[in-house]
Amino acid sequence: MNSANPLVPGLSLNTATVREQWNLAQMIEACARHGIPGISPWRDKLAELGAEKAAAMIRAHGLSVTGLCRGGMFPAATEAGRQAAIEDNLRAIDDAATLGAKCLVLVCGGLPAGSRDLSGARTMVRDGIAAILSHARAAGVPLAIEPLHPMYAADRCCVNTLAQALDLCDEIDPQHAPLRNGASVAALGVAVDAYHVWWDPELDSSLARAGANRLLAYHICDWLVETRDLLLDRGMLGDGVIDLRSLGRRVRAAGYSGFDEVEILSRHWWSVEPDVVLATIRERHPACVA
């Protein structure tokens, strides 16, 4: 990495943060320029460039790929729909392997259209993950179940607490099987996003339960008061009420040793000049590190 700015160790940019301003090639170049050593692409951005070309460019800029967003979306009203989701996840695993991504993040999906059967959707998620795990292991790509905030239970993800995500991991992979012989992480684990879990009264016990083995990714942004939109009003680090310093310390105390990946879905920050967004993240990040 040959940066115009001092390197910020352990910082990663999730491409959703500047998705409205830049394409993936611009983001890769900007991360290197801003001294941000990690990147986590979404698949829409990856598709623009192609996985092979993106992987080469990311390598050439010396960046780590802290995750690929996203697989998942398993529940569907029909068997054909569920099978299509599984096939799409297999392709995502292959892309994550091409990128050398540290994990494929799974946003598991909500209720099928017209359904009120939350328990049934959760079963579909379990079955979907079970159907792709062996391919992920063979490809060397850990699967990271991301529990999403309960306000997304209906339409995006019916896995809504870290404890529930870990229950899923233990049900599908009771042995905590390592990704490969000697690997420090399991092939199946979790992505912890501050925005989704900060409120959880059982968070500390769940983090301890996850441990180094299952903690595959850590995403950060902030919860604004007041939040004006359920999806697109996440806050810049430090602008909200999440005690990110404390949370980061607790995540690391539980055994996580990876990057802090900044993922801010925000109409406001999408309207800001993207170099300013990255400079702001650089500037705010130290206060989020214990």
Place this chain on the structure above:
Amino acid sequence: MNSANPLVPGLSLNTATVREQWNLAQMIEACARHGIPGISPWRDKLAELGAEKAAAMIRAHGLSVTGLCRGGMFPAATEAGRQAAIEDNLRAIDDAATLGAKCLVLVCGGLPAGSRDLSGARTMVRDGIAAILSHARAAGVPLAIEPLHPMYAADRCCVNTLAQALDLCDEIDPQHAPLRNGASVAALGVAVDAYHVWWDPELDSSLARAGANRLLAYHICDWLVETRDLLLDRGMLGDGVIDLRSLGRRVRAAGYSGFDEVEILSRHWWSVEPDVVLATIRERHPACVA
């Protein structure tokens, strides 16, 4: 009750549902007219009429008071602020006693202004409830801790799951002390609102744990897909994705035998002619009863 419509047993109207259209006197009269045998006033509406006058009018119309909304809001940045909250809760208990309300609903409060200390706020909630419980018992008014959806953790209520609410109950009242000798309910329990808890993967075990003893109120409305506002976009029964029939059955199987209280905070339903709102609730309610 002398109703123009057939009585709908077990149905109650929370005044928030038509708060923009009617005053409390109009609501009391309308409940009787629509065959809705229960009412649960908010304190802003109660203040218009006064507790004594409201109690007399509610009695004259043969309605049950299924709760008074709301006490709580315990956390504050200063000791004086916390003391003021406690005094306000004591007045709310007295008003609930005057009304013969089945409980005082506690919306416990979020983070004090400028604070990121969620754990500290939760301690303030515990201390606040502990400070008012003996007054509630003396007044014969059970306190119902209402866990609010995690999306309100910052600004309205830092008690966000039923399990957490029950942990609070057990910490403050380890004996599950009955309201009075021979009473079937404890002096401290919970209000379960479908909107706040429907997503919870641990809901069934928590309901069973609560039991008849701690289950003091059951509120219903629906979760819309898509939800456009965090506070004021609740759905009419049947318009969303909550399986209210299943949930009602589970709540009753856990021992609850009280009313279904309809509480819909919704800009849409506040714009509708209120007799239409009540007629819609009447019409939709049977599908929510097991």
